Amino acid sequence: METPLVEMDGDEMTRVIWAWIKELVIGPFVELRTEYFDLGLAERERTDDQVTVRAAEAIRRLGVGVKCATITPNAERVEEYGLSRMYASPNATIRAALDGTVFRAPVLTTAVTPYLPRWKRPITIARHAYGDVYRSTELKVSDAWEGAKVELLATAPDGRQQRALVHDFGEGAGRAGIVQGIHNTDASIASFAHACMGFALDSGQDLWFGTKDTISKTYDRRFRDIFDEVFWEHYRQRFEEAGIGYLYTLIDDAVARVIRSEGGFIWACRNYDGDVMSDMVATAFGSLAMMTSVLVSPEGHHEYEAAHGTVQRHYYRHLAGEETSTNAVATLFAWTGALRRRGELDGLPGLQTFADRLEAATRATIDGGIMTGDLFALSALPHKRKVGTRDFLAAVAERLEGDTTTFG
Ligand code: NAP
Ligand code: MG
Numbered sequence: 001m002e003t004p005l006v007e008m009d010g011d012e013m014t015r016v017i018w019a020w021i022k023e024l025v026i027g028p029f030v031e032l033r034t035e036y037f038d039l040g041l042a043e044r045e046r047t048d049d050q051v052t053v054r055a056a057e058a059i060r061r062l063g064v065g066v067k068c069a070t071i072t073p074n075a076e077r078v079e080e081y082g083l084s085r086m087y088a089s090p091n092a093t094i095r096a097a098l099d100g101t102v103f104r105a106p107v108l109t110t111a112v113t114p115y116l117p118r119w120k121r122p123i124t125i126a127r128h129a130y131g132d133v134y135r136s137t138e139l140k141v142s143d144a145w146e147g148a149k150v151e152l153l154a155t156a157p158d159g160r161q162q163r164a165l166v167h168d169f170g171e172g173a174g175r176a177g178i179v180q181g182i183h184n185t186d187a188s189i190a191s192f193a194h195a196c197m198g199f200a201l202d203s204g205q206d207l208w209f210g211t212k213d214t215i216s217k218t219y220d221r222r223f224r225d226i227f228d229e230v231f232w233e234h235y236r237q238r239f240e241e242a243g244i245g246y247l248y249t250l251i252d253d254a255v256a257r258v259i260r261s262e263g264g265f266i267w268a269c270r271n272y273d274g275d276v277m278s279d280m281v282a283t284a285f286g287s288l289a290m291m292t293s294v295l296v297s298p299e300g301h302h303e304y305e306a307a308h309g310t311v312q313r314h315y316y317r318h319l320a321g322e323e324t325s326t327n328a329v330a331t332l333f334a335w336t337g338a339l340r341r342r343g344e345l346d347g348l349p350g351l352q353t354f355a356d357r358l359e360a361a362t363r364a365t366i367d368g369g370i371m372t373g374d375l376f377a378l379s380a381l382p383h384k385r386k387v388g389t390r391d392f393l394a395a396v397a398e399r400l401e402g403d404t405t406t407f408g
Contacts, residue, residue, distance in 0.1 A: 001030065001031060001032065001033040001342065001346075001348070002033075002346045002348065003033070003062055003063075003064075003342060003345070003346055004033040004035045004062060005032075005033070005034045005035070005062070005064055005065065005338050005339070005342055006034070006035050006055060006058040006059050006062050006064065006065035006066070006303075007034035007035065007036045007037065007065075007066055008037045008055050008066065008067040008068060008070075008090075009036065009037070009039060009040055009068050010040060010067065010068030010069050010070040010071075010310065011039075011040050011068075011069065011070050011310045012069075012071065012310035012311065012312055012315035013310055013311040013312070013314045013315035013318060013324065013326050014068050014069040014308075014309075014310050014311060014331060015040060015068060015310070016315070016318060016389075017326060017328045017331050017389060018068045018331065020328070020389065020390055021328060021331060021332055021393060024390070024393040024394055024396075024397045025332065025358060025393055025396050025397050025400065026335060026339075026358075028397065028401075029354060029358075029400060030351070030354055035058055035062065037052075037054060037055035038051060039052055039055060039067070039070050039090050040070070041073065041077070041083070042081070044090070045081065045082075045083050045084065045087075048084075049087045049088070049093070052087075052090045052093045053093065053097070055090075055094070056093060056094045056097035056098065057097070059094070059097075059098060059303055060097065060098065060297075060299075060301060063300070063301050063302070064301070064302050064338050064341045064342050064345065065302070065303040065304070065338065066304045066305070066334050066335055066338035067091075067094070067303060067305040067334070068305070069305065069306055069308060069309050069310045069311075069331075070090045070091070070310065071309075071310055072088075072089040072090075072091075073086050073087050074086070091305075094295065094303060095129060098297035098301055098303065099191065099297055099298060100129075100195065100295040100296050100298075100301070100303070101126055101127070101128070101129065101191075101192055101195035101196065101199075101295070101296055102126070102127055102293055102294070102295050103124050103125070103126050103199055103266070103294050103295075103296060104124065104125050104127075104278055104281075104291055104292070104307050105123070105124040105125075105291070105292055106122050106123075106281070106282065106285035106286070106290050106291050106292075107122075107290045107291075107292060107329055107330070107359075107362075107363070108121070108122055108285070109290075109363050109366040109367055109375075110367045111366045111367055111369070111371060111375060111379040111381050111384065112286040112287065112290075112378045112379050113380065114284055114285045114286060115283070115284045115285075115286075116259065116284050118260070118261070119261070119262065119263045119284070119285065120262045120263055120264070121262060121263035121264030122263055122264065122285075123258065123261070123264075123265065123267060123281050123285075124199075124205065124265070124266045125266075125267050125269055125274055125277060125281055126192075126195070126199065126266055126268045126269065126274070127273075127274025127275065127278060128189070128268070128270055128271045128274060129271065130184065130185070130188040130192075130271065131183055131184035131185065131188060131271060132182050132183075132184060132270060132271040133180070133182055133271070134271055134272075135182070135183065136180050136181060136182045137180070137182075138179065138181075139179050139180075140177075140178055141169050141176055141177045141178065141179060142176040142177075143176075145169075146169065146176045147169050147170040147175045148169050148170070149165070149167075149168045149169065149170060150165075150167050150168075150169065150179050151163050151164060151166060152164045152181065166179055182219075184219075184223075186226060189222065189223055189226045189227075190229075190230055191298045192268070193226055193227045193230040193231070193268075194230060194234070195296050195297075195298060196209070196266060196268040197230065197231060197234070197235040197239075197246070198296070198300070199266060199296055200244055200246070201235070201238055201239070201242055201244070203266070204242060204243075204244060205244060205264060205265050205266050206244050206246070206247065206265040206266070207244070207245070207265065207266045208247045208249070208254055208257070208258075208265055208266070208268065209223075209224075209227055209246075209247070209248050209249075209267075209268040210248070210250055210253065210273075211223045211224055211250075211251055211270060212250065212251050212252075213250070223270065224248060227246075227248065227268075231246050251273060254267070255277075258281075267281075282307070286375075286378055287327065287374050287375060287378060288307060288308045289308055289326075289327035289329065289330055289372075289374050289375075290327070290329055290330060290375075291306070291307035291330055292304070292305075292306065292307065292330050292333045292334060292337065293305050293306065293307040293330075293334075294337060302337075302338070302341050304333075304334040304335070304337040304338045304341075305331075305334045306330030306331045306333075306334055307330060308330060311326050314326045323388040323390075324388060324389055325372045325373035325374075325376075325386060325387065325388050325392075326372060327372040327373075327375065327389075328389055328392060328393055329366075332358070332362055332393075332396075333359065333362075336355040336356075336358050336359050337355070339351055339352075339354065339355045340352050340355035340356070357400060357403055358396070358400060361396050361400045361403065365392070365395050365396050365399055369383045369384045369385055370385055370387055370392060370395045371384060371385070371386065371387070371392070372386070372387065372388075372389060
């Protein structure tokens, strides 16, 4: 390796798995170079969370990071770890610093059949992470406000005003009710479009996008138009050269097509659609423990991680001395994603090959029937065998050793 990866360690069971991955399946094969940041809760407390800020800066400087799952403190965690305040989620801090889009994709193996057996290839969900109902303003029109007339009011910097009626609760029988105001910005939508189209090109997959623009003729239509503008201005030709397509369709049609599809594309989703659909897609593919996640900034910085959390219940069993069978695949694929990306940026084909081989060895281990408890419960393989996390990683390492390729 030449340029170091930004390595962000984390908490609980995933912190244990992190060290084992480095020890068993990376360390023996690669002269790993990283800039290490400990985002474990103790270090966040000691540095008043400055370690998270420095890690985010390092990703902006070096371009590629890999992150372990971390605890987002709540009241219980403040007590458990004796924290002086309730720190923000590290993921939120990093996302804000990079202004990125998160892409989530499942790792597929033959050991687990998706609930929809037609799905042969991964479906990657890209969720817009700004605005809409997540930044809404809401009012209850009730009691003293029953019968109120509700309007949208925009005041320009020079004082001009524009009004639009939302609903007059004084007309008709329903005098009480609810209202909601939501917004988004052209800049955020355009940056989302760039992230999705850039990722489609990088990964050689088609891009799908859907909204309800037949009903929401201004709001949803704006998303459609900005995606169209960005596509025609910056990507149409490059998509054609790469042999991939951009499909815009109504959100209902998109959902129907996703179900009928064989997978193998990126599905760009509005904030709410992405929230809901990513849980559906993850579950339909089998297990949250097999979902990988990458945050891509408009400048092309990449941060890789598992989509799951710190697997707290397994950690307490681990602390009690029990052997745990926690799935290490999503965390392992965060590492391979980051190593491959570093290899591409630095022109190190050996590093890219290593990432490919490590992924192949991991899949082959599971296809060969050696798996952790979560997959064991789902798999229909006749000769399946449940192993602990460390034994699973050791089996992957053994397969890698059997692979005689040398890595740069
Ligand atoms: P979680 O860690 O994802 O675990 C929820 C449950 O899903 C586990 O109890 C386990 O089920 C199953 N599971 C998840 N990952 C697994 C794996 N790799 N192998 C096997 N089973 C797995 O979510 P959580 O318990 O809600 O959250 C725990 C901590 O993680 C919280 O402090 C939260 O703040 C943090 N979190 C961090 C991130 C992040 O850093 N990206 C994301 C989400 C949550 P069973 O117990 O039934 O086996
Ligand atoms: Mg959700």
